[in-house]
Amino acid sequence: MDLKVSDIGEKELVKYIVDNCKDIVFDDAAITPISQNKELISTSDMLIQSKHFPKNMSYFQMGFKAVTVNVSDLAAMGAKPLGFLLSIAIPKDILVSDFKQIIEGVLKACKFYNIPLIGGDTNEADEIIISGTALGLNDKETSLRKDGYSKGDLICITGEIGLAALGFNLDDDSIYVKKALEAVAKLNEGIILKENGATSATDITDGLASELYEISKDSYGMMIYEDKIPISEEYKRISKSLNLNYLDLILHVGEDFELLFTISEENLELIKDKLDFIVIGEINDSGKIEITLNSGKVCGISSKGYNHFK
Ligand SMILES: Nc1ncnc2c1ncn2[C@@H]1O[C@H](COP(=O)(O)OP(=O)(O)OP(=O)(O)O)[C@@H](O)[C@H]1O
Ligand SMILES: Cc1ncc(C[n+]2csc(CCOP(=O)(O)O)c2C)c(N)n1
Ligand SMILES: [Mg+2]
Ligand SMILES: [Mg+2]
Numbered sequence: 001m002d003l004k005v006s007d008i009g010e011k012e013l014v015k016y017i018v019d020n021c022k023d024i025v026f027d028d029a030a031i032t033p034i035s036q037n038k039e040l041i042s043t044s045d046m047l048i049q050s051k052h053f054p055k056n057m058s059y060f061q062m063g064f065k066a067v068t069v070n071v072s073d074l075a076a077m078g079a080k081p082l083g084f085l086l087s088i089a090i091p092k093d094i095l096v097s098d099f100k101q102i103i104e105g106v107l108k109a110c111k112f113y114n115i116p117l118i119g120g121d122t123n124e125a126d127e128i129i130i131s132g133t134a135l136g137l138n139d140k141e142t143s144l145r146k147d148g149y150s151k152g153d154l155i156c157i158t159g160e161i162g163l164a165a166l167g168f169n170l171d172d173d174s175i176y177v178k179k180a181l182e183a184v185a186k187l188n189e190g191i192i193l194k195e196n197g198a199t200s201a202t203d204i205t206d207g208l209a210s211e212l213y214e215i216s217k218d219s220y221g222m223m224i225y226e227d228k229i230p231i232s233e234e235y236k237r238i239s240k241s242l243n244l245n246y247l248d249l250i251l252h253v254g255e256d257f258e259l260l261f262t263i264s265e266e267n268l269e270l271i272k273d274k275l276d277f278i279v280i281g282e283i284n285d286s287g288k289i290e291i292t293l294n295s296g297k298v299c300g301i302s303s304k305g306y307n308h309f310k
């Protein structure tokens, strides 16, 4: 049978590539030992106008976001930023002033994250495509991987999730739209987590559920609790008015760029006063990924997340 890429989806396609590069460690970013005591952290994420840029997003915000999505994978590794490369393709009828706005956004973000622009490429395409590459450094074998946790570790996130998911459905000046248009990568938080004994981390791009499955490993399970996830009455009300299920938005959309991380109860003390975060559950050995709803009912979480080609 001739499978199409849409039959298998983004994750399977990436797996095909990664499985063919057995000597490289691929996590949120790749890890390459480069000297006796340092490892290079490298990552690339591409933004396509029709897939990633809501209609109400400014050119400046597009540029800023192209840096954020890449720095976010450095954050997920706890890496210190080294440099950013920008490859950009634009339609030929775009105004020069609009192109300059995109670049202003890129440069502002580079300054914000303290990562210099060190190269790239400029080309023509039918829609705006911005592909970034971020490089970072870590001391050898200190990078925060996705799978370092043990049973009993707490499952945490660095902030509120689901705001962007709701924002993609709105066009106003709410905190939801702001998050959808101007999310910020948790770079300093990632470094603090690495330095204080977090056992794993990943950034939430495809949705909490998808990332829980992304960090899952054999013979472990996870339980999260609805009542530990901050969900305001306003959030529930707006979701309902748009005919959207609020838990679906929280669990299965993504693009908040918060960090999902695990840490032992003991080390939780170390980070308590150093960053904002919430504990949403714990690692167990159930072999299942589940949520305890406010009603007390325990449900399996579907792995559904944002998946290109699907
Ligand atoms: N076409 C590719 N060639 C080489 N490596 C790739 C390719 N696509 C992805 N990777 C690598 O595979 C790993 C996982 O990539 P993936 O894009 O799934 O992760 P992510 O960036 O954390 O997620 P998202 O793209 O949803 O932000 C990363 O280290 C990434 O650099
Ligand atoms: C116009 C528009 N429609 C929908 C969305 C939502 N969206 C797009 S990609 C993605 C997940 C991460 O993708 P990737 O795997 O490429 O990092 C999400 C949640 C958006 N940002 N803009
Ligand atoms: Mg990632
Ligand atoms: Mg990626």
Ligand SMILES: [Mg+2]
Residues within 6 Å of the ligand: 045, 069, 073, 205
């Ligand atoms: Mg990414």
